[in-house]
Amino acid sequence: MEVGYVGVEYGEVGHVAVRLYGDLADLAATGRPAPHHQVPVAAPRAVKDVIESLGVPHTEVDLVLVGGSSVAFAQRVIPGDRVSVYPQFADLDVATVSLVRPPPLPEPRFLLDVHLGALANRLRLLGLDAAYRNDAGDAELAATAAADERALLTRDRGLLMRANVVHGQLLRSHPSRQPGAGSRAPLRPVRRHGPVQPLPALRWVAGTGRQGCHRRSVAARHRSHLRHLHPLRRLPAGVLARRPPRPPGRLRRGDPRRRCIRPRG
Numbered sequence: 450m451e452v453g454y455v456g457v458e459y460g461e462v463g464h465v466a467v468r469l470y471g472d473l474a475d476l477a478a479t480g481r482p483a484p485h486h487q488v489p490v491a492a493p494r495a496v497k498d499v500i501e502s503l504g505v506p507h508t509e510v511d512l513v514l515v516g517g518s519s520v521a522f523a524q525r526v527i528p529g530d531r532v533s534v535y536p537q538f539a540d541l542d543v544a545t546v547s548l549v550r551p552p553p554l555p556e557p558r559f560l561l562d563v564h565l566g567a568l569a570n571r572l573r574l575l576g577l578d579a580a581y582r583n584d585a586g587d588a589e590l591a592a593t594a595a596a597d598e599r600a601l602l603t604r605d606r607g608l609l610m611r612a613n614v615v616h617g618q619l620l621r622s623h624p625s626r627q628p629g630a631g632s633r634a635p636l637r638p639v640r641r642h643g644p645v646q647p648l649p650a651l652r653w654v655a656g657t658g659r660q661g662c663h664r665r666s667v668a669a670r671h672r673s674h675l676r677h678l679h680p681l682r683r684l685p686a687g688v689l690a691r692r693p694p695r696p697p698g699r700l701r702r703g704d705p706r707r708r709c710i711r712p713r714g
Contacts, residue, residue, distance in 0.1 A: 463528020465487070465530050467486045467500070468485055469486070471535065472536055476503075476504055477504055486503055488502055490527065493525040496513055496520060496526050496532060500513070500532070505534065506606050508601075508609045509609075511535055512534075512535040512538075512546065521549060554598055557578070558580075558599045559578065559600050559602055560579075560580045560597070560600070560601050562605060563585060565620070568620075569581035587605070590603075590608060601614055601617040602618050602620060603618075604620050
C-alpha cells in the first residue's frame, strides 16, 4: 500500500474546505454565489490550483490562510485542510502578513485585452499609459504584461489564471450580472433616470372650434414628457419643431380658439 500523506492513499479522493470572503464569493463558478466550498483533492495540490478551480483568478486574491497561517500560492494542501481566501483589503494593510501579494508596480501602466478598446481610449484621455492591440492573443498579452511590468485588464478569467501574469484585474460588467468564465460580453448600460418611455405621437384632430385647444393640450403633454428624459439624450428629429407656438394674449374676432375660452362671470 503506497501512502502519499498521513492517513490517505494515493488515488483516494478527499476534500479541502475553502471559504471565499468578500466579492470573491460572487466569482465562484458554481452557478450561484457561495462562500463555502468543498474541493476534491486526490494528492497534494498547490493552493493556487485549488482556488482557481473555483473560478477565482489568483490576481484577485490578496491573502490566503491555511489552518490560520498565511501561505504562498505554492503551498500544497491535503484533504482536511481549511483554506481561507481574502480579496484586496480597502481599510486594512496586510502587506507584512500576505505572502501572495506581488510587489507594487514602479508606475501605473496598463495592458488591455482586445475587447476593451473603448476603455483604452478613455484611459489615454486621462493621461494614463494604456497599451492596446485588437489582434493580440492570450499568450502574447500575458508575456507582454510580465515583460513590460503592466497591469493586465480583462474580463477573461482564463487569461488571468496564467502563471506568468503577476498584476491584473478582472473587470466586472455590472453588479447584478453573474460573470461567466472567459466572458467577453459588452458592458450593460445603466439607466440612472428610470426606463425611457416612447414619445406620444402627435395627432391633430380635424374640425373647427376645438382644434386650437387640442393642439395646446398635446404640446403640453409633450413638454411634461420631455422633462423626465435625461438632458443629454438625443431626441427624435422634429419633436420640438412640431410644437405649436404659444397663442397670443389677445385673440382676434373670428379666431376659432376663442370658443374654448369660458366667458367671465
